[in-house]
Amino acid sequence: MAGGALAQQPAPxxxxxQAPAAVEPASIPESAxxxxxxxxxKALTDPTSYALVESLTTRVGPRLPGTPGDRAAVAWAVxxxxxxxxxxxxxxxxxxxxxxxxxxxxxxxxxxxxxxVVTALGYSAAxxxxxxxxxxxxxxxxxxxxxxxxxxxxxxxxxISGRTVRTQDGAGYGAAVVARSRGPAxxxxxxxxxxxxxxxxxxxxxxxxxxxxxxxxxxxxLPAAAVSNPDxxxxxxxxxxxxxxxxxxxxxxxxxxxxSHNVIGEIPGREAPEEIVLLGAHLDSWxxxxxxxxxxxGVGIVMGAAKLIGELPxxxxxxxxxxxxxxxxxxxxxxxxxAEAHKAELANHVVGTEADFGAGPVYRFATFFSPEAKAxxxxxxxALAPIGVLPGPNNASGGPDMGPLRRLGVPxxxxxxxxxxxxxxxxxxxxTLDKVDPKKLAQSTAAFxxxxxLAAEGxxxxxxxxxxxx
Amino acid sequence: MAGGALAQQPAPxxxxxQAPAAVEPASIPESAxxxxxxxxxKALTDPTSYALVESLTTRVGPRLPGTPGDRAAVAWAVxxxxxxxxxxxxxxxxxxxxxxxxxxxxxxxxxxxxxxVVTALGYSAAxxxxxxxxxxxxxxxxxxxxxxxxxxxxxxxxxISGRTVRTQDGAGYGAAVVARSRGPAxxxxxxxxxxxxxxxxxxxxxxxxxxxxxxxxxxxxLPAAAVSNPDxxxxxxxxxxxxxxxxxxxxxxxxxxxxSHNVIGEIPGREAPEEIVLLGAHLDSWxxxxxxxxxxxGVGIVMGAAKLIGELPxxxxxxxxxxxxxxxxxxxxxxxxxAEAHKAELANHVVGTEADFGAGPVYRFATFFSPEAKAxxxxxxxALAPIGVLPGPNNASGGPDMGPLRRLGVPxxxxxxxxxxxxxxxxxxxxTLDKVDPKKLAQSTAAFxxxxxLAAEGxxxxxxxxxxxx
Numbered sequence: 001m002a003g004g005a006l007a008q009q010p011a012p013x014x015x016x017x018q019a020p021a022a023v024e025p026a027s028i029p030e031s032a033x034x035x036x037x038x039x040x041x042k043a044l045t046d047p048t049s050y051a052l053v054e055s056l057t058t059r060v061g062p063r064l065p066g067t068p069g070d071r072a073a074v075a076w077a078v079x080x081x082x083x084x085x086x087x088x089x090x091x092x093x094x095x096x097x098x099x100x101x102x103x104x105x106x107x108x109x110x111x112x113x114x115x116x117v118v119t120a121l122g123y124s125a126a127x128x129x130x131x132x133x134x135x136x137x138x139x140x141x142x143x144x145x146x147x148x149x150x151x152x153x154x155x156x157x158x159x160i161s162g163r164t165v166r167t168q169d170g171a172g173y174g175a176a177v178v179a180r181s182r183g184p185a186x187x188x189x190x191x192x193x194x195x196x197x198x199x200x201x202x203x204x205x206x207x208x209x210x211x212x213x214x215x216x217x218x219x220x221x222l223p224a225a226a227v228s229n230p231d232x233x234x235x236x237x238x239x240x241x242x243x244x245x246x247x248x249x250x251x252x253x254x255x256x257x258x259x260s261h262n263v264i265g266e267i268p269g270r271e272a273p274e275e276i277v278l279l280g281a282h283l284d285s286w287x288x289x290x291x292x293x294x295x296x297x298g299v300g301i302v303m304g305a306a307k308l309i310g311e312l313p314x315x316x317x318x319x320x321x322x323x324x325x326x327x328x329x330x331x332x333x334x335x336x337x338x339a340e341a342h343k344a345e346l347a348n349h350v351v352g353t354e355a356d357f358g359a360g361p362v363y364r365f366a367t368f369f370s371p372e373a374k375a376x377x378x379x380x381x382x383a384l385a386p387i388g389v390l391p392g393p394n395n396a397s398g399g400p401d402m403g404p405l406r407r408l409g410v411p412x413x414x415x416x417x418x419x420x421x422x423x424x425x426x427x428x429x430x431x432t433l434d435k436v437d438p439k440k441l442a443q444s445t446a447a448f449x450x451x452x453x454l455a456a457e458g459x460x461x462x463x464x465x466x467x468x469x470x
Numbered sequence: 471m472a473g474g475a476l477a478q479q480p481a482p483x484x485x486x487x488q489a490p491a492a493v494e495p496a497s498i499p500e501s502a503x504x505x506x507x508x509x510x511x512k513a514l515t516d517p518t519s520y521a522l523v524e525s526l527t528t529r530v531g532p533r534l535p536g537t538p539g540d541r542a543a544v545a546w547a548v549x550x551x552x553x554x555x556x557x558x559x560x561x562x563x564x565x566x567x568x569x570x571x572x573x574x575x576x577x578x579x580x581x582x583x584x585x586x587v588v589t590a591l592g593y594s595a596a597x598x599x600x601x602x603x604x605x606x607x608x609x610x611x612x613x614x615x616x617x618x619x620x621x622x623x624x625x626x627x628x629x630i631s632g633r634t635v636r637t638q639d640g641a642g643y644g645a646a647v648v649a650r651s652r653g654p655a656x657x658x659x660x661x662x663x664x665x666x667x668x669x670x671x672x673x674x675x676x677x678x679x680x681x682x683x684x685x686x687x688x689x690x691x692l693p694a695a696a697v698s699n700p701d702x703x704x705x706x707x708x709x710x711x712x713x714x715x716x717x718x719x720x721x722x723x724x725x726x727x728x729x730s731h732n733v734i735g736e737i738p739g740r741e742a743p744e745e746i747v748l749l750g751a752h753l754d755s756w757x758x759x760x761x762x763x764x765x766x767x768g769v770g771i772v773m774g775a776a777k778l779i780g781e782l783p784x785x786x787x788x789x790x791x792x793x794x795x796x797x798x799x800x801x802x803x804x805x806x807x808x809a810e811a812h813k814a815e816l817a818n819h820v821v822g823t824e825a826d827f828g829a830g831p832v833y834r835f836a837t838f839f840s841p842e843a844k845a846x847x848x849x850x851x852x853a854l855a856p857i858g859v860l861p862g863p864n865n866a867s868g869g870p871d872m873g874p875l876r877r878l879g880v881p882x883x884x885x886x887x888x889x890x891x892x893x894x895x896x897x898x899x900x901x902t903l904d905k906v907d908p909k910k911l912a913q914s915t916a917a918f919x920x921x922x923x924l925a926a927e928g929x930x931x932x933x934x935x936x937x938x939x940x
Contacts, residue, residue: 058707061584068583113538114531114760117899205675206759206899230902234760237528237903289676290584290704429587429676432700433707 001282001294001356001400001426002212002329024460025372028379032457036383036450039308043446044387049304050438052080053297053359057290057433064287065327066098066258073283077263077299077324084307086265086322094326094337097215098258099123101287102251104225106196109133109245111238118196118225119288120250121180122212122330127223131249132157132193138239142179145186154191157246158183161232166202170357170419173426176200177211184213184220194248195224198232203424206230210286211427212330223250260284260326262334267310267320269456275318276345277456278352278410279305279448280335280401282328289431293422297436297444298355299324304442305449309456316456318350325401328356335401339408349410351455351462354399355448358426359436360418362447366392368412373462377413380454384415387446392416411462415447471752471764471826471870471896472682472799494930495842498849502927506853506920509778513916514857519774520908522550523767523829527760527903534757535797536568536728543753547733547769547794554777556735556792564796564807567685568728569593571757572721574695576666579603579715581708588666588695589758590720591650592682592800597693601719602627602663608709612649615656624661627716628653631702636672640827640889643896646670647681654683654690664718665694668702673894676700680756681897682800693720730754730796732804737780739789739926746791746815747926748822748880749775749918750805750871752798759901763892767906767914768825769794774912775919779926786926788820795871798826805871809878819880821925821932824869825918828896829906830888832917836862838882843932847883850924854885857916862886881932885917 060076063069074091081089099122106116136159139145145158160179165172179197187195199209208226225248227235238244263283269275281298285291306322326334339346365384367377374394381391397403398412406412418440425431455462530546533539544561551559569592576586606629609615615628630649635642649667657665669679678696695718697705708714733753739745751768755761776792796804809816835854837847844864851861867873868882876882888910895901925932 054707058704059582059711061578061582061704072582108531112529112531112542204904205677206902207676230900230904233904234528234531234902237524241529430700432676432704434674434700434703 002332025370026376026458026460026462028376028454028458032454033383035312036453039312039453040387040446040450043308043449044442046304046308046442046445048307049300049441049445050436052303053292053300053436054433056296056299057292061290062287063283063285063291065096065260065284065330066255070260070284074261074263077283080303081263081265081322084303085310086306087268089265091261091263092341094260094262094334096258096260096327096330096333098255100253100255102126102253103249105249106225107247108238109247111241116231116246117206117208117228119208119210120252121224121226122210123215123219124213124224124250124252125220125222126251127249131247132223133245133247134193136196136235136244136246138236142183145183148190150189151191153187156192157194157196157248158187158192159235160197161236162198164200164202164423166420168418168420169416170422173200173423180211181214184222184224185217188221192222195222197226199226199228201229201423201426201428204229207428207430209427210288223248225250260334262326262338263324265322267306267315269317269319270315271317273319274348276321276349277318277452278321278323278349279452280323280325280352280354280399282334282356282401283324284327284329286329286427288429290433291431292433292436293358293431294426295356297359297441300441301355301444301448304445305452308449309453316453318456320452320456328401332400332403335404339404346405346408346410349405351411351413352398352402352405353413353415353451354401355444356399357417357419358422359441360422361440361443362389362415363418364390364392364416366396366414366416367394368396368398368406368464369394369462370464376458376462380451383454384447384450387443389447409463411464413451415451417444472802495840496846496928496930496932498846498924498928502924503853505782506923509782509923510857510916510920513778513919514912516774516778516912516915518777519770519911519915520906522773523762523770523906524903526766526769527762531760532757533753533755533761535566535730535754535800536725540730540754544731544733547753550773551733551735551792554773555780556776557738559735561731561733562811564730564732564804566728566730566797566800566803568725569800570723570725572596572723573719575719576695577717578708579717581711586701586716587676587678587698589678589680590722591694591696592680593685593689594683594694594720594722595690595692596721597719601717602693603715603717604663606666606705606714606716608706612653615653618660620659621661623657626662627664627666627718628657628662629705630667631706632668634670634672634893636890638888638890639886640892643670643893650681651684654692654694655687658691662692665692667696669696669698671699671893671896671898674699677898677900679897680758693718695720730804732796732808733794735792737776737785737790739787740785741787743789744818745788746819747788747922748791748793748819749922750793750795750822750824750869752804752826752871753794754797754799756799756897758899760903761901762903762906763828763901764896765826767829767911770911771825771914771918774915775922778919779923786923788926790922790926798871802870802873805874809874816875816878816880819875821881821883822868822872822875823883823885823921824871825914826869827887827889828892829911830892831910831913832859832885833888834860834862834886836866836884836886837864838866838868838876838934839864839932840934846928846932850921853920853924854917857913859917879933881934883921885921887914
């Protein structure tokens with residue numbers, strides 16, 4: 001998942017003109033529940049999801065949008081969808097602003113010379129040749145940096161040292177990530193020549209977390225990097241001894257506009273093929289690791305769930321659509337492109353969700369449904385309860401790539417995965433296959449299969465009453 | 471600690487001509503035991519050891535022999551010894567063969583292009599400009615590489631993929647480290663152009679373990695690097711798909727002979743100042759981390775113990791000598807220099823030990839004593855029991871830097887620390903202060919203080935009967 005997604009509260013959906021004025025509320029047939037139970041049990045031992053994560057992370061590896069790895073991932077996904085029996089497998093072009101990591105190096109020059117472990121933030125500017133040498137100025141939070149006087153950081157490197165709190169649902173990340181998304185623009189406003197942030201991560205290893213800088217106001221004017229947590233601790237200790245001078249060298253490049261692709265495959269519905277239940281994940285990854293938990297796991301989960309549903313004796317009533325989104329990490333670009341390209345059929349998107357929170361087990365089922373669909377939501381949760389899924393609230397985000405669809409009125413659910421250790425490896429070189437527990441992954445697959453099947457086998461509408469824009 | 475130390479079984483000591491033919495066996499006075507109890511309790515909450523580790527790793531940081539960091543460490547140690555009240559503080563020159571890390575980079579070129587996390591092994595040769603590009607050939611162990619036919623690796627890079635087993639006492643490291651110490655020479659014999667080993671470490675992070683290659687037969691003729699455990703896993707998976715081609719670039723340099731220093735300080739004995747109880751640790755560290763557990767922790771432990779003993783109302787009967795050895799990591803060079811420089815007074819070295827196994831608590835007390843000193847050893851262990859220290863065997867190594875002294879007949883003990891997680895961070899960039907638990911460190915300080923005090927307050931000899939050379 002990208003940074004911005006959790007940081008924002010889900011925005012209220014805009015009026016959805018394509019939503020029918022009055023429709024039958026959602027219902028889940030009893031016969032579907034019985035089949036869901038068997039499907040769920042099968043999923044708990046099915047090896048497909050893990051095998052797909054292994055295959056994607058081994059045969060492709062890192063897949064930053066616009067790179068050869070990304071193109072290989074799209075080809076891999078097309079083939080993998082065909083291999084698990086999906087129909088209508090196709091790709092849709094997604095134009096992306098490219099950014100490529102270069103070298104990255106930083107060192108403390110004084111008072112105690114030593115290397116720092118850093119990584120450039122996505123869309124960071126490059127340093128001049130030879131890097132920049134400057135004193136660092138510590139801020140405990142983004143808010144403190146914002147409160148600094150304009151010009152007060154002239155010639156300095158701002159250092160935001162706030163820590164990410166470990167939580168099950170990612171709230172700690174959401175609270176911290178503003179330092180990354182808005183830090184560079186803010187530091188530049190105060191006259192800084194660079195920005196260093198403490199990694200937006202919860203572990204204590206010499207690995208730095210990358211992730212995107214907000215480019216809504218244009219590309220960041222500064223070199224911006226994250227340091228590992230132990231390095232941030234060390235900078236704090238060194239600053240207590242006196243001024244700390246560092247050298248920072250980052251050489252990322254901007255290849256201009258590049259092209260990626262959403263990859264789509266379906267199990268066409270037997271009775272209402274025009275009605276779509278969407279299970280999504282994103283195919284792209286950051287470049288430091290192999291994208292195993294972010295979001296190879298999600299790819300494995302939704303593909304594994306689709307395979308099991310496709311193997312049932314009877315196809316579901318509605319179409320189950322698997323979407324592997326492009327370029328999630330660099331601004332939900334594929335999701336926005338999907339929403340635009342499928343504008344005309346969004347009224348037929350019955351419900352959607354995305355698996356993009358690692359390989360931990362699903363522990364909560366939340367909805368964003370109409371009040372009339374409450375009973376159907378409860379029926380789905382009851383079917384998920386045997387594998388440890390608790391009821392959640394009715395304000396689900398649906399996952400980062402569901403944001404654009406949700407804002408256009410598409411009902412969503414969140415099959416919330418336990419992310420207690422997600423931010424130990426997310427966006428770091430450590431995002432590799434060994435961090436995926438096959439049993440936990442299978443539980444998530446069971447949850448997505450259960451939901452996907454029940455929603456696709458159901459009748460009627462989940463669609464929330466369009467809220468008035470604020 | 472360096473690699474070779476645990477890998478070797480302690481060699482039998484050579485005859486010790488300076489050992490008196492018949493002496494009073496060791497005894498520990500009851501009055502000393504009572505004081506030890508108070509000393510121990512005080513040590514459990516004394517902040518000195520942790521403060522010293524913090525200071526050394528912050529104010530100095532990495533300290534590879536011959537570097538500015540090493541010189542800063544020696545100056546730091548001299549001052550720190552004076553600050554805690556030691557007398558006769560002095561340094562002794564240690565000539566060392568220098569080796570400096572350069573750039574290090576590796577990537578898989580085929581079948582799936584991706585970066586690898588590598589680090590050069592100590593004394594690795596440099597690659598030609600542009601690096602070497604070659605196929606890798608996997609061996610599951612050093613023994614398998616040794617069994618390969620001469621010339622069979624012509625133009626290839628050997629890859630030893632054996633795993634390090636997690637153990638409390640470091641036995642897993644000892645078994646695995648031969649791949650590092652002897653791998654480069656062996657790979658060269660088979661015609662290889664380079665060597666890659668799976669890191670001799672127990673963690674699963676994208677951090678590679680450095681450590682020294684044996685230079686007994688001369689400097690290694692090959693570029694040799696370790697890959698992180700997840701990268702080694704990935705190479706194994708890629709090799710199952712077909713040939714794996716990598717590019718490896720290492721640019722270490724050999725600055726020739728450099729100089730480091732052993733640092734020595736004492737609490738002079740009140741009655742038998744010529745009799746020496748030695749508490750050692752090593753001051754140098756690998757360059758990737760800040761040397762917090764290897765061996766900042768040991769420095770903190772023995773210095774913290776000495777401070778507390780020095781603050782007792784009455785100084786101990788014998789001299790307590792603290793030795794911070796130079797250049798342990800690159801072949802116990804400071805220990806060998808100490809043994810040579812102090813040849814004439816080794817008969818007066820009553821007993822010695824080194825703290826060089828991290829910041830974990832002491833769980834076992836082992837000796838290498840004469841049979842006649844058994845009761846004294848048991849008395850010391852009994853005094854250590856209240857802080858969780860079990861009895862151990864009578865074949866203690868004493869720690870890496872005690873090796874040269876032990877071989878010359880000096881009695882040693884091992885205050886064995888729990889090293890279950892030591893090889894998660896040892897010799898990696900992750901060897902930083904956050905890995906030190908102040909409470910566990912204080913327990914170790916309590917154990918070293920107890921032992922140091924009792925041995926220095928005792929009478930008689932621990933000296934083992936010289937064994938016949940094999």
